[in-house]
Amino acid sequence: MNDRIWTAAVIVIGDEILSGRIQDKNVAQIATWLNVQGIRLREVRVVPDVQDAIVEAVNILRARNDYLFTTGGIGPTHDDITVDAIAAALGVGVEIHPEARAILERYYVTRGGLTDARLRMARVPAGADLIENRMSGAPGIRHGNIFIMAGVPHITAGMLDSLTGTLEGGMPVLSATIGCWVAESEIADLLGATERAHEGVQIGSYPFFREGRTGANFVVRSTDQAVLDACITDLSAALAEGGWTPVPGGI
Amino acid sequence: MNDRIWTAAVIVIGDEILSGRIQDKNVAQIATWLNVQGIRLREVRVVPDVQDAIVEAVNILRARNDYLFTTGGIGPTHDDITVDAIAAALGVGVEIHPEARAILERYYVTRGGLTDARLRMARVPAGADLIENRMSGAPGIRHGNIFIMAGVPHITAGMLDSLTGTLEGGMPVLSATIGCWVAESEIADLLGATERAHEGVQIGSYPFFREGRTGANFVVRSTDQAVLDACITDLSAALAEGGWTPVPGGI
Incomplete structure (x- = not known):
């Protein structure tokens, strides 16, 4: 029997939560999902779209938890800086993931083609794997114990679904x-x-x-x-x- | 004209958020209220009902923001440890605030009287002032730049209302x-x-x-x-x- 307690943290990345414009819905769904995996959500931070703030939170929370989830900031626009910030936290470069590019090429073939802006969503911290996105085009990203999820709740729900049963945990609470x-x-x-x-x-x-x-x-x-x-x-x-x-x- | 940016942080204290049982509603309402005061919500942390976790977050966030708000953990039960944790963070004792005791005595005079458990809600970090609670009995607490608010959203809404216009801020965003x-x-x-x-x-x-x-x-x-x-x-x-x-x- 495995008695050790497995813990996770969540970083919500986004000015839209801090401005009060949007009420976060990802924390509750990730927390509920983690319980079923036998993992306890231990702490949450909401940080602005500012690289230093993301880097600080990532490095503290990934070190003292078994798993770290981030939500938000992985879209195609200028305010989407999560991948760059996490790469900086890890001290690795950013690269185009070939499988992510292929996924996006297929997804956008009937939607106007893969532009430079859309190709941004294939960028990952070097050495990362992908997390399946069953809802839309751009995949999530896994690097070590970090899971980089979407900001849109139903997309993150689909990503969690595809991760079900793949993370080691302990006794469910x-x-x-x-x-x-x-x-x-x-x-x-x-x-x-x-x-x-x-x-x-x-x-x-x-x-x-x-x-x-x-x-x-x-x-x-x-x-x-x-x-x-x-x-x-x-x-x-x-x-x-x-x-x-x-x-x-x-x- | 005052060009400096005034910032605030929020600490949400409560296992009920981290377990996914309850979706937080205080962050959005505090953020919206802060905007009107000309204060920007810069960061949020959700921490468990564990003293060390509260102390760490309080001491980091009160030092680097103009204002720090906490929500939750100020009720009468054994899991309400916010006052003790903040007193520990500040290095001060805990005392019964005489005005808070008088408020509770009046509030409970028709509700079964002021028991020991209810008197817990008059406890404050030494040197604190009270924040008016227009909704129910127990007041909020202010100590320096820390504002200790209720977990129940409509009670916190009333406390924010009573603080309106009392905090120095800058230009509203x-x-x-x-x-x-x-x-x-x-x-x-x-x-x-x-x-x-x-x-x-x-x-x-x-x-x-x-x-x-x-x-x-x-x-x-x-x-x-x-x-x-x-x-x-x-x-x-x-x-x-x-x-x-x-x-x-x-x-």
Whole structure:
């Protein structure tokens, strides 16, 4: 059995997130996908379209995580500088990947041909492999433990799909949720005590306010199904004993 | 006139974002609010509910930005460690803020009273001031250039509202958008040339695929309205000249 914890980081590259123009959707889908691979998303950074900022984040995060994913900045326009920045971080040159060129030639044969701008999307940090893009033309890029993905979420979804099962991971983190119409402040001690009583379990408490009422969802996480089940059973019993009604699966 | 660029960073604290369970909504609203204050969001980090990770991010980001905002981890439960982590980063103790205690006493007088768990929400890094919470009980916290906000987006929205106009900033970044039913790869050169021809302007290109067609929105940013207008006029003319129809305001 493989008990070590495998970790990943994500770098979201793009002024459009930092300006507030677009709300990121890639982090949640990459996080969810990583869980299934038995890899924990440990940290995320959003950086501007500025080479130094990308280089700094890439070099710190690739060194202290098993895997590093980037999203954004791999299109054909002047603001797409991800490949150059990652090559600079790695200390390698940038080259046209012959297979990427062939893919783009095929893709654009009915779309006006492969122009210089479009050929930019065949550029990779020297020594890289490609990640299949099932949605459109330009492929993603893998270099060592770095995975360079698109900014457009459905394209990244397709790239993740093609990577499924290819990355070594550990035990998937399992989770179960109990919802309750209770102010979390009323049961804070109960939650802490329940977490301490079940080794290797984390309980997250996520309050909400709906229809004029206060409630919270409690998410229990563990890599061991039996431990998870025992914790959920105890937490449900403790809530019921306190006079609240636990809602399995959350509210 | 104040030409210097004021910057901010955001740290999103929370396992719920890294697990993919919740999609962050605070970054976009803080970014949009900062723009209006004349402050640019320069970087974002998402860190787990782990003290060392919070301390590292706080100390790096508060030193190199004018302002640092954190979201999440200020509730009453065992997984809310933001105040302790920031106090550790600052090298100060944690104390009960008397005004925060009074606010909580008033808030909970009709809600079962101020328990020990609820009193946790009056804890602040020593020397901090409060940020008004117009939505619920527990206030936000300001310590120097650090602003400690809630995780729940509508509560943070209220806190931002109460901070409006109180932070020194520079010239707001203005932006205007042109949409076009064109593959961005067809006009990559045109975009780059237009950006270079207008000093101090950034043009972002954001492609999309809708209703079976390829399009893109081009967002032009500048702190100078006249420069922005001139760039938009030129870009629209160049698109029209190429046979495409620019859509003011975006698609």
